[in-house]
Amino acid sequence: MSDDPSSSDDGRSGAAARPAATGFPTVGILGGGQLGRMLGAAALRLGLRVRFYRDQPAGPTEGLGEGFVAALDDAESLRRFVDGCSAVTLENEWFDLRTLVEVLPSHVPLWPSIQTMRWVGDKITQKHHAVEHGLPVGPFRACASVDELRAAARELGQPLVVKRPRHSYDGYGNATAHDDAELLAAYERLGGGPGGDGRVLVEAWVPFVRELAVMVARRPNGEDVAYPVAHTVQRDHRCAAVEVPARIEPAVAREATALARRVAVAYGCVGVVGVEMFELADGRLLLNELAPRPHNTGHYTIEACTTSQFENHLRAVLDWPLGSASMRRPAAVMVNVLGHRKGEASARSLPAALALGDVAVHVYGKRVVLPGRKMGHVTALGESTEQARERAERAAALLEL
Structure with a gap:
C-alpha cells in the first residue's frame, strides 16, 4: 500500500472525479441531515447539481436537489443514485457502504x-489506528465484558468516559462514570444491553484545560488547507459553542494544526476532516476523535472564512483547487441551538432572533423537536470572541424552535 492511505486498495476511491460531459458536475450525498443541507447549499452556489440518498424522509434537504429515499442495501436505488454522479460523499459515518x-x-x-x-x-478501531501511527492519545481500553470493564477501572482509575463504538455522537452514546455503579449502568446502556454488540470503548479521564478542534480540507493528491484552531465548549458531551480563534499560545496553535494535518494523512482523509483534541496544562495535545466530513465545529466558516468548510469539502471530493481558510473578521463564535421540548418545530421565535440584526441564524428544517436535538445554530463575527459570543448567545437564547 502507498505511504499515503488515501491511495486505498478498493480501486474506486482513488480515482479523480471525471468532469461531466456537458454542464456542471453532479455530487451525490449520502444522508439528509443538516450537514447535507449545508453541503447542498454550498453546491448550489457553485452551480453544481446535487442529489441526496436517505433511508427515510428528512426535512433538512427537501427542495435542495434530487432526493432518493430507499433502504441502504437497495442495490437498484443506489445504482440509479450514483448514475451520472461525478463524485459521491457522505454526511455521517452511519452508512453501511457495502452495497454502494x-x-x-x-x-x-x-x-x-x-x-x-x-x-x-x-x-475502537479509530483509537488503535492512532496508536499504530504514533498519534498522541490518552489511555483507553476496549471492553467486551463486565470483567474487562472492571479491570479497566482498576487500571485507569475513575472517572471514566464510556463510548459506544458505533453510532455515537452529540452526547448520544457517551457517558461519564464516576463510580462502579455508573460504570456498569453505562456499559448496559451503551454496549451490553439490547441493541449493543457487547463492546464499549473506555477512556481514562483526561485533565484537559480546553478542548480544541481543527478542520482540514484535503484533496486526493495530499494538498490541504487548515482552518484556524477553534475552542469548543462542551456541555453534557455535546458541543454548545465554538470560539475562533482559540485563545491559546501560538506554539500550541501551530502544534494543533500540525497534529490535525498528520491525522488527515494517517487516516487517508479526502474532503474535510474535523479533528478534536485535548489541550493539557503543559501545552501538550492529545487526539480525542475525528470525523471524516464537515463537522459541527466548522459551521462558523460559512460566515467567518473566505471559503466555508462545505465548499472546500465539495472542491476536495471533486479534486478541484481548495479555497482560502482565512478569517474575514478577527473573531467568530458559533452557538448551537438545541431542542428543549418534544413536539412539532415552530418558527414563532425566529423573528425575535432575526431582529437582533448582526448575527447569522441557521435553522435546519427539522420537523420534530426533541430535547438535545440540534435544531440550528447562530454565528456572530466581531473584533473579539467576547464581543461575538455575547451576540451569538443572545440570539440563540431567543430561538425556541
Missing part, C-alpha cells in the same frame, strides 16, 4: 474512501 461499493462505477470516486471509513467508523 458493489454498484459504484469505477470512474466515480467515493470520498471519504472505504478504507478511511473502516479506520474511523468504529471508535
Whole structure:
C-alpha cells in the first residue's frame, strides 16, 4: 500500500472525479441531515447539481436537489443514485457502504474512501489506528465484558468516559462514570444491553484545560488547507459553542494544526476532516476523535472564512483547487441551538432572533423537536470572541424552535 492511505486498495476511491460531459458536475450525498443541507447549499452556489440518498424522509434537504429515499442495501436505488454522479460523499459515518461499493462505477470516486471509513467508523478501531501511527492519545481500553470493564477501572482509575463504538455522537452514546455503579449502568446502556454488540470503548479521564478542534480540507493528491484552531465548549458531551480563534499560545496553535494535518494523512482523509483534541496544562495535545466530513465545529466558516468548510469539502471530493481558510473578521463564535421540548418545530421565535440584526441564524428544517436535538445554530463575527459570543448567545437564547 502507498505511504499515503488515501491511495486505498478498493480501486474506486482513488480515482479523480471525471468532469461531466456537458454542464456542471453532479455530487451525490449520502444522508439528509443538516450537514447535507449545508453541503447542498454550498453546491448550489457553485452551480453544481446535487442529489441526496436517505433511508427515510428528512426535512433538512427537501427542495435542495434530487432526493432518493430507499433502504441502504437497495442495490437498484443506489445504482440509479450514483448514475451520472461525478463524485459521491457522505454526511455521517452511519452508512453501511457495502452495497454502494458493489454498484459504484469505477470512474466515480467515493470520498471519504472505504478504507478511511473502516479506520474511523468504529471508535475502537479509530483509537488503535492512532496508536499504530504514533498519534498522541490518552489511555483507553476496549471492553467486551463486565470483567474487562472492571479491570479497566482498576487500571485507569475513575472517572471514566464510556463510548459506544458505533453510532455515537452529540452526547448520544457517551457517558461519564464516576463510580462502579455508573460504570456498569453505562456499559448496559451503551454496549451490553439490547441493541449493543457487547463492546464499549473506555477512556481514562483526561485533565484537559480546553478542548480544541481543527478542520482540514484535503484533496486526493495530499494538498490541504487548515482552518484556524477553534475552542469548543462542551456541555453534557455535546458541543454548545465554538470560539475562533482559540485563545491559546501560538506554539500550541501551530502544534494543533500540525497534529490535525498528520491525522488527515494517517487516516487517508479526502474532503474535510474535523479533528478534536485535548489541550493539557503543559501545552501538550492529545487526539480525542475525528470525523471524516464537515463537522459541527466548522459551521462558523460559512460566515467567518473566505471559503466555508462545505465548499472546500465539495472542491476536495471533486479534486478541484481548495479555497482560502482565512478569517474575514478577527473573531467568530458559533452557538448551537438545541431542542428543549418534544413536539412539532415552530418558527414563532425566529423573528425575535432575526431582529437582533448582526448575527447569522441557521435553522435546519427539522420537523420534530426533541430535547438535545440540534435544531440550528447562530454565528456572530466581531473584533473579539467576547464581543461575538455575547451576540451569538443572545440570539440563540431567543430561538425556541
